[in-house]
Amino acid sequence: MLAAIEAVSGKRPSVDQKAEDRFAAGEADALVAICEHALATVPEDLVVAPASRHLVVHVDVGVLTSAEPEGRCRVDGGPALSKATALRLGCDCSHTAVSERDGLPIDVGRTTRVISPRLRVALNCRDRGCRFPGCGVPARRTEGHHIRHWALGGPTDLANLLSLCGFHHRRHHNGHFQVVGTGTKARFETADGELIAVSVPKRVDRATGGPAHLRRLSADRGLKIDAETVAARDGSRGDVHYIVDTMMYACERANAGLDDGLRPEQPPT
Numbered sequence: 001m002l003a004a005i006e007a008v009s010g011k012r013p014s015v016d017q018k019a020e021d022r023f024a025a026g027e028a029d030a031l032v033a034i035c036e037h038a039l040a041t042v043p044e045d046l047v048v049a050p051a052s053r054h055l056v057v058h059v060d061v062g063v064l065t066s067a068e069p070e071g072r073c074r075v076d077g078g079p080a081l082s083k084a085t086a087l088r089l090g091c092d093c094s095h096t097a098v099s100e101r102d103g104l105p106i107d108v109g110r111t112t113r114v115i116s117p118r119l120r121v122a123l124n125c126r127d128r129g130c131r132f133p134g135c136g137v138p139a140r141r142t143e144g145h146h147i148r149h150w151a152l153g154g155p156t157d158l159a160n161l162l163s164l165c166g167f168h169h170r171r172h173h174n175g176h177f178q179v180v181g182t183g184t185k186a187r188f189e190t191a192d193g194e195l196i197a198v199s200v201p202k203r204v205d206r207a208t209g210g211p212a213h214l215r216r217l218s219a220d221r222g223l224k225i226d227a228e229t230v231a232a233r234d235g236s237r238g239d240v241h242y243i244v245d246t247m248m249y250a251c252e253r254a255n256a257g258l259d260d261g262l263r264p265e266q267p268p269t
Contacts, residue, residue, distance in 0.1 A: 059086045064151035088173035090114065090151060092144035114156060115144040123183075126201045127163035131186060133197035137165035145169055147179055147186070158183050 056076035062068025063083055074080045081089075097109035115123070124139035142163040148154030159182045164172065172179060177196060181187045188196040204210045218225045230238035 055089070057081065057086060057089055059090070061151065064090065064149070084173045084175070087149055087151070088169055091146050091149065091169070114150060115161070119156070119158070119161075120144065122158060123161050123163060126158065126183070128202050129163065130165040130168060131162050131199045131201075132164060132168040133188060133199060135165055135168060139163055141165065143169050145172070145179075147181070147183065162186055 057074070058076060059073045059081070060068055060071030063071040063073045064087060066083075069083070073083065073086050092115050094111050094113050096111040098105050099107040099109075123144055124142075127139055127142070129135070129139050130137040130142050142165050145162045145164045146154050146156065147160050147162055150156055154160050161183050162179060171177060175191055177191060178189050178193075179186050180189065181198075184201060186199045188199060190196060215225070230240055230243070232238050
């Protein structure tokens with residue numbers, strides 16, 4: 001268990017953090033990430049109710065906008081939550097609008113993701129990890145954060161989104177530091193306005209990464225990579241998209257603990 005936590009928590013921050021970041025808190029987030037991964041890849045023969053994998057929060061819009069601070073904000077069947085916690089959970093979640101009259105629901109809208117899967121891919125590609133200065137948590141374990149919350153009129157687009165790990169996301173919504181600017185140039189400040197650092201997305205180093213580097217590396221190894229490199233057994237041109245889809249399908253089943261003997265010549269239909 002300790003080895004798994006250390007593997008997920010990553011390296012210690014490389015710079016001093018004026019927002020009082022602690023590596024130990026990152027280890028707690030790592031334990032949460034391990035549990036979430038276990039639930040997401042649970043084998044089919046393990047009895048787990050799908051609804052038990054989700055946290056349902058009931059919150060009135062007036063609480064998020066401060067128009068009705070005394071409104072409802074609680075976990076389904078559980079305790080009350082603070083506005084800060086509701087805003088953090090609402091940054092990157094699925095939400096369902098329920099219309100009420102006299103305290104009784106009269107209509108339920110469609111459940112939608114605040115950050116769509118396609119936008120999530122773009123966000124991860126741009127940020128490549130938690131944007132808090134010195135944090136090494138990779139993009140796959142970050143949460144999408146609205147610089148100006150959608151409940152307050154902020155748009156859900158790349159310019160208003162930022163990747164933050166769970167620890168720094170909580171710290172921000174609890175008031176320990178603030179973020180101003182845009183997703184491409186975010187200014188991190190302490191609660192009293194002192195500059196921590198300005199964060200911009202990491203760029204691919206053309207000398208050590210990207211297609212030019214791969215071409216040089218292939219040439220040094222005597223490999224000729226072109227449109228005809230991927231070929232099927234019968235000599236026909238390979239379908240890269242088909243190959244990748246098959247590999248992803250096999251990986252998903254393997255991560256779920258399912259071994260169906262899938263072979264490349266027997267892809268999913």
